[in-house]
Amino acid sequence: MTSAYGIPRHHFRAKNTLMVQGTTSDAGKSALVTALCRLLARQGLRVAPFKPQNMALNSAVTIDGGEIGRAQAVQAMAAGIDARVDFNPILLKPTSDQGSQVIVGGHAIGTMRAAEYYRHKPALLNDVIAAHERLTTEFDHVIVEGAGSAAEINLRAHDLANMGFAEAIDCPVILIADIDRGGVFAHLVGTLAVLPETERERIVGFVINRFRGDPTLLQPGLEWLEHETGRPVLGVLPWLENLHVEAEDSLSRAGNSHHEGARMQVVVPLLPRLSNHTDFDALRLHPDVELKFCHTPEPCDLIILPGSKHVRADLDWLRAQGWETAIKRHLRYGGRVMGICGGYQMLGHRIIDPDGVEGEAGESHGLGWLDLTTTLQANKQLRRVTGHCLLGGPPGTPLIGYEIHVGESRGNGLGENIFVLDDNRRDGTLSADGCILGTYLHGIFDCRETLESLLEWAGLTKPRHFDYEAFRLAEMDRLADAVEDAMDLERLKNFN
Known part of the structure; x- marks a missing residue:
């Protein structure tokens, strides 16, 4: 049996796996996965991050001698474990506007243009599924991060990064959107509208990220969204001023620094x-x-x-x-x-x-x-x-x-x-x-x-x-505290 993305559905339902997908790039997927890994680890649970396919020039070296996206190494740190190759089985490092170095299982297999890589994607599914299965046998929870937008219509064929992966392993999905960009309700409803019915059914709820101001002013919109879609808003995450969580690939939220008294x-x-x-x-x-x-x-x-x-x-x-x-x-x-x-x-x-x-x-x-x-x-x-x-x-x-x-x-x-x-x-x-x-x-x-x-x-x-190391851990805890206050963690655990 295959999904709308042309990917075979496996016969099992993913054990204790929850996926976070976004309406856009930089919606907050990486940060939410980092926070959930931190929160579950603080409860004494064994939790692993996972990203089937990542495209980034920020990478890290794992304990088992491979290369993965930097965001998954940070999420592993939040979970209190060493980064390993299985957390990000496919990494694409762009070398030009049309080509990328392809890293599978932590090691480069060559440089491919986009069309060539798309032809390879069906064969790479087994690597992705095998990595995920190994994690489910060892960890209590696996928190999966999608890539870019869940509504990438042009990339639907043989998708490994978003709904294609969720369909293949049969896992629930949270959809996160960034209200700071504007148009947050249109982003959420529009994303649902372009997905096939089977993928829409996977979305168990919404998270709205980077909200500033009086929460009561947002309530009418939340009620409309839940009525219109039949899905709950699982949390409204606040804007955290000057939050530092290492960026996956963009300088947009890091960039230049200025400190009073800098010498x-x-x-x-x-x-x-x-x-x-x-x-x-x-x-x-x-x-x-x-x-x-x-x-x-x-x-x-x-x-x-x-x-x-x-x-x-x-x-x-x-x-x-x-x-x-x-x-x-x-x-x-x-x-x-x-x-x-x-x-x-x-x-x-x-x-x-x-x-x-x-x-x-x-x-x-x-x-x-x-x-x-x-x-x-x-x-x-x-x-x-x-x-x-x-x-x-x-x-x-x-x-x-x-x-x-x-x-x-x-x-x-x-x-x-x-x-x-x-x-x-x-x-x-x-x-x-x-x-x-x-x-x-x-x-x-x-x-x-x-x-x-x-x-x-x-x-x-x-x-x-x-002490950058201590600062980084303190920022992870600040993020995790904010997510814990805004969301019902026990409810998330029960989606499986």
């Missing part, structure tokens, strides 16, 4: 293919730092070249926007420059892509400020790392981070390593004059001690203490 200005070029911008969350939230993502250069104390999904193309963009000249001037006047992953590769002499791993085969001249050359290779290096930082600070300053890259760098500049890793490797390069630093490690600002050492290297004397 250091940091600028990050907003590369067209910027990846893992969550690297900068701890830095952006630090009370002594004002951080800006910029298309064109601006005066600052520290320039950080971020990771990139297409390093050579983004290097061309940097030059076209005037960054190379601006960085030369910045260094001449005593500024500091740092490169992370792809940004690190840009700081070397050459970037060679003999097999066209990231695009057309060839090579590019780097910025030439670090004595190294990078060759891109098909095999992606995925590691979670711990160690310590040698860059100032007390001896043995702890370090945490992770590697996601396809390049190997060699050269005399690698003799000035600044990070010693617990697996007997070293990472990080410092220029002879101490003004330019490069590393392959993502997430190095998340560790308070390493963050302070890096800020001192960049010229900030005695930075204030900021």
Whole structure:
């Protein structure tokens, strides 16, 4: 038996699985799944997040050595468990407007254009179903996050991300909409209207997100919605000012920071293919730092070249926007420059892509400020790392981070390593004059001690203490508390 999406229905009803789908992208699906994982975990239940298919350039390395979307790693943290590959069996990392690197089971299987990927989707269903089944045998609850909008009519064939998946495993669905966008009732009713009857029947209720103001003014609309659709409003979630939950892929709700009394200005070029911008969350939230993502250069104390999904193309963009000249001037006047992953590769002499791993085969001249050359290779290096930082600070300053890259760098500049890793490797390069630093490690600002050492290297004397890890957990609890106040958790448990 098949669904309206052309996907076979499995013979079982999903055990203790609840799916959250949205009327639009950024409706609040990730945040609600994070909150539900946190709430269930606080009750002593074993809960796992799950997203069948994710499209994002923010990714994380799992405990079992694979790569998944960053949002599922954050949801795992909320649940108090290590991230693993099964939480996000398919990850798409866009390399162009029409193509993406396809990651299945934590590892890349190639780069495909959209039409080619759609032809592969039916075969990928077994991977998605198998991952979900493994979780249902181990956990008390599985909270599933959809992708984009539930009403993607053009993507209905062989859908894996929303109703197609819900049909395949036979699970109930909550539909969430963002009232801050406007038109929330039209979003909810319109989404129902375009779904086939079987999919409409799966929607057990609505959640309205990011509401500000007097709740009594919303009541007539809620009563109309319930009468019109025959479905309950399960909760109206409040607008939480300055809530920090790591973004899945968009800078729209993160972006630049401004703190009264900030003593250091940091600028990050907003590369067209910027990846893992969550690297900068701890830095952006630090009370002594004002951080800006910029298309064109601006005066600052520290320039950080971020990771990139297409390093050579983004290097061309940097030059076209005037960054190379601006960085030369910045260094001449005593500024500091740092490169992370792809940004690190840009700081070397050459970037060679003999097999066209990231695009057309060839090579590019780097910025030439670090004595190294990078060759891109098909095999992606995925590691979670711990160690310590040698860059100032007390001896043995702890370090945490992770590697996601396809390049190997060699050269005399690698003799000035600044990070010693617990697996007997070293990472990080410092220029002879101490003004330019490069590393392959993502997430190095998340560790308070390493963050302070890096800020001192960049010229900030005695930075204030900021514990990003504790802050992040406190924000998860703030979100979970708000959802607990607005929704009946016991009712959600009984939908299965």
